[in-house]
Amino acid sequence: MKALVFALALGLAACGRPFDVKTASGFVEVEEETPLYDYRAVAPDGVAVAVRAVEVEEGTDLGFWERAVTLRMRELEGYALLEKRDVTSANGAKGRELVFGHDQEGKPYLYRMRLFVSDEKLYVVEAGGARDQMQRWQGSVDFMLASVSVD
Amino acid sequence: MTFRACLALLCLLCATGCGASTYSEPYYAGALPTPAEPTPSVAGEHGAGDDAWSRELRADRVVGDIARIAADVERQVAEARKIRDVVRTQCQSDKLIQLRSIERAAREQRGALRTAMFDGEGDVEWAALIDSARRARGLQAESRSCVGEEAGYMGPYAYAERKTTISRLESNVDALKEQTFRSKARIELAKDTVLAGKVGGEGENRGAQLVAKQVGVDVPPTTTPPSTGQVHARGAPHDPSMLIRTADLTLGVYEVQKTLDAVERTARKHGGYLALRSDRRVTIRVPRERFEETLSKIEKLGDVIHRNVSAEDVTDQFVDLELRLKNALAVRTRLEKLLEGATVKDAVEIHKELAKVTEEIERFQGKLKLLRDRIAYSTITVALEPTEPTQLRQKALLPFPWMNVLGLSPLLQVNR
Numbered sequence: 001m002k003a004l005v006f007a008l009a010l011g012l013a014a015c016g017r018p019f020d021v022k023t024a025s026g027f028v029e030v031e032e033e034t035p036l037y038d039y040r041a042v043a044p045d046g047v048a049v050a051v052r053a054v055e056v057e058e059g060t061d062l063g064f065w066e067r068a069v070t071l072r073m074r075e076l077e078g079y080a081l082l083e084k085r086d087v088t089s090a091n092g093a094k095g096r097e098l099v100f101g102h103d104q105e106g107k108p109y110l111y112r113m114r115l116f117v118s119d120e121k122l123y124v125v126e127a128g129g130a131r132d133q134m135q136r137w138q139g140s141v142d143f144m145l146a147s148v149s150v151d
Numbered sequence: 152m153t154f155r156a157c158l159a160l161l162c163l164l165c166a167t168g169c170g171a172s173t174y175s176e177p178y179y180a181g182a183l184p185t186p187a188e189p190t191p192s193v194a195g196e197h198g199a200g201d202d203a204w205s206r207e208l209r210a211d212r213v214v215g216d217i218a219r220i221a222a223d224v225e226r227q228v229a230e231a232r233k234i235r236d237v238v239r240t241q242c243q244s245d246k247l248i249q250l251r252s253i254e255r256a257a258r259e260q261r262g263a264l265r266t267a268m269f270d271g272e273g274d275v276e277w278a279a280l281i282d283s284a285r286r287a288r289g290l291q292a293e294s295r296s297c298v299g300e301e302a303g304y305m306g307p308y309a310y311a312e313r314k315t316t317i318s319r320l321e322s323n324v325d326a327l328k329e330q331t332f333r334s335k336a337r338i339e340l341a342k343d344t345v346l347a348g349k350v351g352g353e354g355e356n357r358g359a360q361l362v363a364k365q366v367g368v369d370v371p372p373t374t375t376p377p378s379t380g381q382v383h384a385r386g387a388p389h390d391p392s393m394l395i396r397t398a399d400l401t402l403g404v405y406e407v408q409k410t411l412d413a414v415e416r417t418a419r420k421h422g423g424y425l426a427l428r429s430d431r432r433v434t435i436r437v438p439r440e441r442f443e444e445t446l447s448k449i450e451k452l453g454d455v456i457h458r459n460v461s462a463e464d465v466t467d468q469f470v471d472l473e474l475r476l477k478n479a480l481a482v483r484t485r486l487e488k489l490l491e492g493a494t495v496k497d498a499v500e501i502h503k504e505l506a507k508v509t510e511e512i513e514r515f516q517g518k519l520k521l522l523r524d525r526i527a528y529s530t531i532t533v534a535l536e537p538t539e540p541t542q543l544r545q546k547a548l549l550p551f552p553w554m555n556v557l558g559l560s561p562l563l564q565v566n567r
Binding site: 036040046048050052054056068069072073074075076077078079080081082100101102103104106108109111113124126128129 | 404536558562
C-alpha cells in the first residue's frame with residue numbers, strides 16, 4: 001500500500017514536469033521537501049543525476065547559456081573544463097554537454113552538464129560524483145542522460 | 152713613649168682641627184701644583200725646618216694630592232666615554248686603575264709613616280710616599296696625552312659644535328657623491344645614445360653632435376636626407392638579455408596533486424628547479440632560454456583558466472647599480488689610501504666612512520647578484536584554486552538565482 005502511494009506520488013510529480021527522464025537500475029529517485037531540482041536520483045555510493053527546467057528570458061540561445069555556465073564553473077568555482085560536445089535529447093532537441101573535473105577533499109570528481117533550450121525554458125541536466133564511481137556507473141549515467149526528453 | 156713623640160702626638164691632634172683649612176685649594180683644570188717640599192733622596196734626611204709636625208701636614212697633603220689627581224683622571228675618562236672616544240677611554244682608564252692603586256698604597260704609606268714617627272723614624276716611609284706622588288703626577292700627564300689633548304677635556308659646547316660640523320661635512324660628501332654619480336650616469340647614457348643609435352636628418356644630427364661634443368665622442372655629420380618612410384632608430388636595439396620573465400597560470404582545480412607533481416617534473420626536465428610548493432600552488436624557475444617551451448608544456452597539463460606572462464626590462468636598474476658599485480669601490484680605494492698616513496683621530500673617522508662604504512658596496516653587490524639570478528632564471532607560478540571573490544566583483548555576475556545551485560555540492564547533498 002505504501003509502495004503504491006509512493007509510486008502514485010512520483011507519478012503525479014512527473015506529470016507536472018516539462019520533461020521526461022528514466023531512472024536507471026541501481027538509482028533511486030528522491031523526494032525532498034524543498035527541492036532544488038525537479039528530478040533527482042542517486043546511487044548508493046554517491047553518484048547523482050538531476051534535471052530541472054528554469055524559466056529564462058526570450059532570445060537567449062544555447063551558446064549564451066553555454067558561455068554563462070562555463071564562465072561560472074571555471075572562474076568562480078575553479079572547475080576544469082575537460083570536454084565539451086554536441087548532444088541530442090531523446091526527442092531530438094539539440095543540446096550541449098560540458099564535462100568538468102573538480103577536486104573535492106583531495107579526490108577527483110567528475111561533473112557532467114547537458115543544456116537544452118526550447119521556447120522560454122532552459123533544461124539543465126546534471127550528473128556528478130567521484131571519478132572512480134562515475135566511471136563505474138558510466139553506463140547507467142549515460143542511459144539516464146540520454147533518456148531526457150524536453151518539451 | 153718619648154717626650155718628642157708625645158709632643159708630636161699633641162701637635163697632630165691640634166693639626167687635625169686646623170689642618171683642614173690649609174686644604175682649601177680649588178679644583179684646577181690644568182696640572183695640579185707640585186708639592187713645595189723637596190724630594191728626599193736619602194732616607195733620614197729631613198732638611199732644614201722639616202720637623203715631625205710639618206711632615207705630618209705634608210704627608211696628608213701628599214695623599215690628598217694623589218686623591219685629587221685620581222679624581223681628575225676619572226673625570227677625563229667619563230668625558231671620553233661621553234663622546235665615545237674608544238681609544239682615549241681605554242688609555243685613560245688604564246691610567247686611572249694605576250692611580251687608584253697608588254692612592255691606596257699612599258694611604259698605607261701615610262699610616263706607616265705615622266707609626267714610624269712615634270719611634271723617631273719615618274724617612275723610608277716618607278720617601279715612599281713622595282715617590283707615589285711623583286708617579287701619580289706622571290700618570291696624570293700621560294693621561295692628558297692619551298689623545299694629544301694637552302689642555303684637559305673638551306667642554307660640552309665645543310663637543311656639540313664639532314659634532315654638528317662633522318654631520319654637515321658628511322651630508323655634503325653624500326650630496327657630492329650623488330651628484331657625481333648622476334653626472335656619470337648621464338654621460339654613459341648619452342654615449343650609448345650617440346654611439347649605438349642611428350640618426351638621420353640634419354636636425355637630429357645637430358643634436359647628436361652637441362651631445363657627442365659634450366661627452367668627447369666623434370659623430371660624423373650626415374649629408375643625405377632621410378628617405379620617406381625610413382625608420383629612425385633613436386637608441387640601441389633592445390637587449391633581450393636584461394629581461395626578467397615571469398608567468399602566472401591558473402588551472403582548473405582538478406587532479407591537483409597530480410598536476411603539481413607534473414609541473415615539478417617538467418621544471419626539472421628543462422633544467423629548472425622547484426622554488427615553492429603549497430597545497431594548490433607551485434612556483435618553478437627555469438633557465439630563461441627554456442621558458443617558452445616549459446610554459447607550453449605546462450599549459451597542456453590542465454584547463455588554463457587564466458594566463459599572465461610578463462617581461463620586465465631591468466637594463467636601467469642594472470646599469471644604475473653597476474655605476475653605483477663602481478663609484479663606491481673607487482671611494483673605498485681612496486679612503487684606504489688616506490688611512491695610510493692618517494693620525495689616530497683621523498683614522499677613527501676614516502674607519503667609520505670605510506665601514507659605511509663597505510656596507511654600500513655589499514648592498515650593491517647583493518642587488519646585482521639578485522638581478523642576475525632573476526634574469527638567468529625565469530619564474531612560472533601555477534595555481535590550482537578558484538578565483539578570489541574580490542577579483543570576481545569586477546566581472547558582471549549574471550542575475551540568475553538558479554546558477555547559484557550549480558556544481559557538485561548541491562547535487563550530491565542528500566539530506567537538507
